[in-house]
Amino acid sequence: MKDLIDDVFVAAFDNSDLAPMEDQARLDLGMLAAAGDRLAFTTDAVVVDPLFFPGGDIGKLAVCGTINDLAVGGAIPLYLSCAAIIEEGTSVELLRKVAQSMAHSAQLAGVRIVTGDTKVVPRGACDKLFITASGLGVIPKGVQLNAHAARPGDVVLVNGLLGEHGAAILAARGEMALDCTIESDCAPLHELVAALLARAPGVRCLRDATRGGIATVLNEIAQASHVGIEIDEAQCPMREQVRGFCEILGLDPLYLANEGKLVAIVAPEDADAALTALQAHPLGAEARIVGRVTELEPGRVVMRTLLGGHRIVDMLVGEQLPRIC
Amino acid sequence: MKDLIDDVFVAAFDNSDLAPMEDQARLDLGMLAAAGDRLAFTTDAVVVDPLFFPGGDIGKLAVCGTINDLAVGGAIPLYLSCAAIIEEGTSVELLRKVAQSMAHSAQLAGVRIVTGDTKVVPRGACDKLFITASGLGVIPKGVQLNAHAARPGDVVLVNGLLGEHGAAILAARGEMALDCTIESDCAPLHELVAALLARAPGVRCLRDATRGGIATVLNEIAQASHVGIEIDEAQCPMREQVRGFCEILGLDPLYLANEGKLVAIVAPEDADAALTALQAHPLGAEARIVGRVTELEPGRVVMRTLLGGHRIVDMLVGEQLPRIC
Amino acid sequence: MCLGIPGRIVRIDDVDRKLATVDVAGVKRQINIACIVNEAHPVEHCVGAWVLVHVGFAMARIDEREAALTLQILQELGEAQAELEAIASSPGSSP
Amino acid sequence: MCLGIPGRIVRIDDVDRKLATVDVAGVKRQINIACIVNEAHPVEHCVGAWVLVHVGFAMARIDEREAALTLQILQELGEAQAELEAIASSPGSSP
Amino acid sequence: MKYVDEFRDRDKAAALATEIEKLACSIEGGSTPIHIMEVCGGHTHSIFRYGVEELLPARIELIHGPGCPVCVLPMGRVDDCVAIAEQPNVIFTTFGDAMRVPGSRKSLMQARAEGADVRMVYSPMDALALARAHPDREVVFFGLGFETTMPATALTILQADREAIDNFTVFCNHITIIPTIKAILDSPDVRIDAFLGPGHVSMVIGSAPYDFIARHYRRPLVIAGFEPLDVLQSIWMVLKQIKEGRCEIENQYARVAAAGGNVAALQAIARVYELRPFFEWRGLGSIDHSGVRLRPEYARFDAERRYAIPNARIADPKACQCGEVLKGVLKPWQCKVFGTSCTPQTPAGALMVSSEGACAAYYQYSSAKQRTGARG
């Protein structure tokens, strides 16, 4: 079983840098240093339920999520690791599909999965499959993106429709018996980021708006930069079905996870260039300026509501639950 | 809950390279390139049950295991990531203990935990806690250790008593109600490796003998190098309690996991130097030459038995089960 | 309390058990329509009806005329104000 | 079949249920000693006894004298051979 | 979204705000505050979610009423839920709202983390479906809510009865708002000039049950919808009544709430429930005839009869001032523990638990200015 499973992943990831006979991948440092002056290193544990959902699966999610955590640091993503924890009795067919999805996603994104691990745990000791992917990338010289770099006057952009991953996952679980065609937005954002940075050097900070949605990311930036952020509800792009989904369950779409959306904080003089750059890329077609950085109430995110009033967009306490009141 | 848990890990790992506000650690490539010409990258998912056992815990195990996978490639381990998957309801106190153990182990070993992730899954969706650690290290120029480099005539060394981690874990589970004082040998081997490589340039290959024990590692080397390997049962160092434990349950100690033991394949002219170097280090005091590489039956590991006969030491099929016949 | 959302009935699923599928902005869900059917409005004729959905039950039909009336009042308020403002800001008016 | 391992009883845990702790190379486990006790060998006097343990039960006492006899035969065989070899390889012997 | 988006319009809101401002200025009494209680938590939620208060003149003060069934749930009842959920063979089903409400020892969320099988459902029908799907388990539905939700639970019980499903029960905590409004109006320190009436309750019960408010207590009431323009328009209608010296029951939400309510729903309520002699409200104490239970004919669907529940009366925490806030005597931020020992992460009072709770809403949606109490 174990050997079979190792084979499934090794076979799917097969590439010249993956050395299944060694305990570690060995990557040329000269080549890395030529590409930039800093190595970016990140890790994400992916525990999505269900494993397959409209728009993706756990494998694609692991690859894209890790690429995105590199990309939002301005890094060119290059190498991934993949550690799979597998429940005894999980079908090899399922694992093969996930491994192939990872390999496919990595290939499309131009990154290589160079090291890995698989562990099988007894039935009931995990829920089918968890994947932890770590990533390495190189940050080109001069690129400086920091959560603490937002300044009053900066504009806040997103690259497209919000909340789709979170809504797709909730719908796919089927617990609320809602039927929709919402798909996860799961996608690798590094090319979009590269295009953005090339045209808008005034980008101060990027962050992929995953768990906790843009509300959480904006709060993190506001706190790290000691600035206020004000967004305009009317400018937050959202698919009609996502809005309907949230209305039915009483959820706030600002807190729904995205897996192909980033928040960009851009110096005012580069705002238009940034918007143009984003909109020129397929993953940024629906990009929008959603708000701006302010001097008011540092650390706090405020939203101008549809009605013209304001409300605070706080950090999420626990996970959002569907409600009826 | 989630925030609390993030805090537990971030607080424990606190160091200058850990930037909890960013999605990725950023490491100076110039510094890395100065230390060597290749970057080593590895990952291990750690799913040990129980989480705390004599000689260690899941946190120490994750740190040491990842360091060792770097060290056996000849790399100087530098940076780790830590991704924790946590079952809802797991006590924060337990998590704090594990995080502190990781931080402590990393500090002792001189490596830094620079990025991480935590995910909480519903009750029953995982068994308390899994940790995946990835590691980065630099391989100094000129160091060439390869599983395919073993040559007939080379000697096979181990750095100490075998089978202790596997036996300690089985005993700690308590299912067989055996009472012993066996402790896991869990330890970081990078300093031992550095000492060995400094004194014995003829080291061809190193491998930490974790899951599947030295039997598995020797088979992997024999296959990768297309050589035979013969070990001598009488030379395999083992604690008396480990032998007794294995006799009671009908287990073969060669297949028991180690977490602080490596197998070294060394050119014959450097055998003595290697043994001396290992024995001079506290983690190698019980080091021994246990066998040699042969031309016979390439890909196969044979053991001269205590009795003077021979038997094949094959790859393990599945996990070892206790037996009564 | 009592989150309610307007939706349109798009299919009858079970006449006896009074189950129908409602559409809210493209999201569909099966709901119970027992409270909005009667002899004047048999189950079979509900497709197309706009209803207020609460916890999986249609609790009211939405009265299009009443909705339009409400909006009309708001509209007129707005227009009245716009006129006033227009007058207030017209060059000939006193400051 | 029937993995058996010699161990030494180091503690009596329960006289009525005939439970004792056995030590095998420092590893301890509670076993049932019902099969090796009788009037001549009451439970209380079993500490120190060497027994053959199988699936958690002491199935026999190990007879030290018999063990010594067996080893003695092997020892003598070895010595006899050593002598023969010594003679065979002694300088004065024929090749 | 039809019937939704039209009622969230920024321009119309601005126009309404101007009218309200004019009206408020024109009402005699100078700058004396006009206190309007929105009875219903749904209105509270809408007010905060859309920042409605910002559009109102300083003279208008909204008082956030007791109309959130989660907020008024006493701790002892949560303990009862936990006790049922922790029975070995039970699947305990609830609306997500109740998951985080603190009991005296733990919430349902914590019980689930410790191993209880607690599941969130969107509809009582989904709980019944679970019972069908797991005939070997006992499925309990936590019936929670005002008259709006009562019919759904009742119709589900009637369906279970028709199908003779014997592993489904309801832990009935449905409550009725009228006696509580009356109790508030009877309390000596009450400061309420007018009401926004709960539109979705009226959708079921119609408008007649409020008549006494206008007739005996001489307070205007406008049955209000839940979109922000509904709320603004209802405030405007209330002010017109005040200005004109009227005390009437008016209906802003006529597109949904008919004057007579919903006959089928009322029939289901009448068939399945009977009034309890009294029911305990968090922060407000025991109120006569304010809750319902299953009629004896449906006893076999009654979780209170099937399970031994502690049914203990747990006093509200000493520091908790939810009662005063509910009555409009205190503003949330005036509570001694607001924002210190009582936060959404560690709610001391129920008003901090649900996003409809006035305290949670202030904490989450209001600006720091409001929090410190320096409100215009």
Add this chain to the structure above:
Amino acid sequence: MKYVDEFRDRDKAAALATEIEKLACSIEGGSTPIHIMEVCGGHTHSIFRYGVEELLPARIELIHGPGCPVCVLPMGRVDDCVAIAEQPNVIFTTFGDAMRVPGSRKSLMQARAEGADVRMVYSPMDALALARAHPDREVVFFGLGFETTMPATALTILQADREAIDNFTVFCNHITIIPTIKAILDSPDVRIDAFLGPGHVSMVIGSAPYDFIARHYRRPLVIAGFEPLDVLQSIWMVLKQIKEGRCEIENQYARVAAAGGNVAALQAIARVYELRPFFEWRGLGSIDHSGVRLRPEYARFDAERRYAIPNARIADPKACQCGEVLKGVLKPWQCKVFGTSCTPQTPAGALMVSSEGACAAYYQYSSAKQRTGARG
């Protein structure tokens, strides 16, 4: 380890090997093979684990007998185990040995992977302890083994009886080796000159039950211990008998196996079990009086009576030649499927499952030379 290490000595083994070589040369018949069957899987294991055959002269051929209770377990019995283990409330306990034995659909290991609660125990007492600890579950112990193990199961049942534990049963598959040795000796193609007797069986039953082998079948038998020197010494003793024309039951393992066996153990066996009229052995077919079951007095501890088990007779796979290997007619590597469709990963026959199975032992421990059949 006392009583262990002394019997694994390399020098003494060399001396014994020399004596054996000499003896084998001196026995008349030139190079005709001398076939010695070690009845017991424990001996087979020891022979392979220590490479004993390498120390033996070419003339001596060891035949690996049927003495592994796991190897001779028919597929139908594994199916029965799986069927019991898959009952909703059952904890099925077994020695680790039985986990991987293939049934017709799946092994216990696979059943566990699919959700059955299957647990490995070291002792039947541990299974009884599980029953005490989980009074709400039904604990079934898979009783497997020859006379050596029978007393342990019997004493455990007697203990359960004393404690009136009612959630503990035994699925009794204990078997007895004597009728099987007789069956092998009666088969026309048998080629066995002498036996190594199972030392741990004799520890329980003594030596008398083997008398017929010497008396009626005129084959020498030496009761042998399990350390490699025990095995070598026993071979040497067997050869001496052959050389001297004796056919006797001798005891090399006197330190453990007394001539009269173990009285207390025999009493427990007699009290709890009765002979079955016949029992199915994998590869050997049905053999009269070769298995035991619980006496009616202990029926309440009998899993066969408590659970509806399929009890189907599943034919051995067609290609499987385990029977011939067990009788000594074929060497393992001469089986048509050895190493191809039958490997430890995908065992076709039972002899490939347990590490005591002759085929698994050859596959795992023998050199490639032996595998191809080119044996000296």
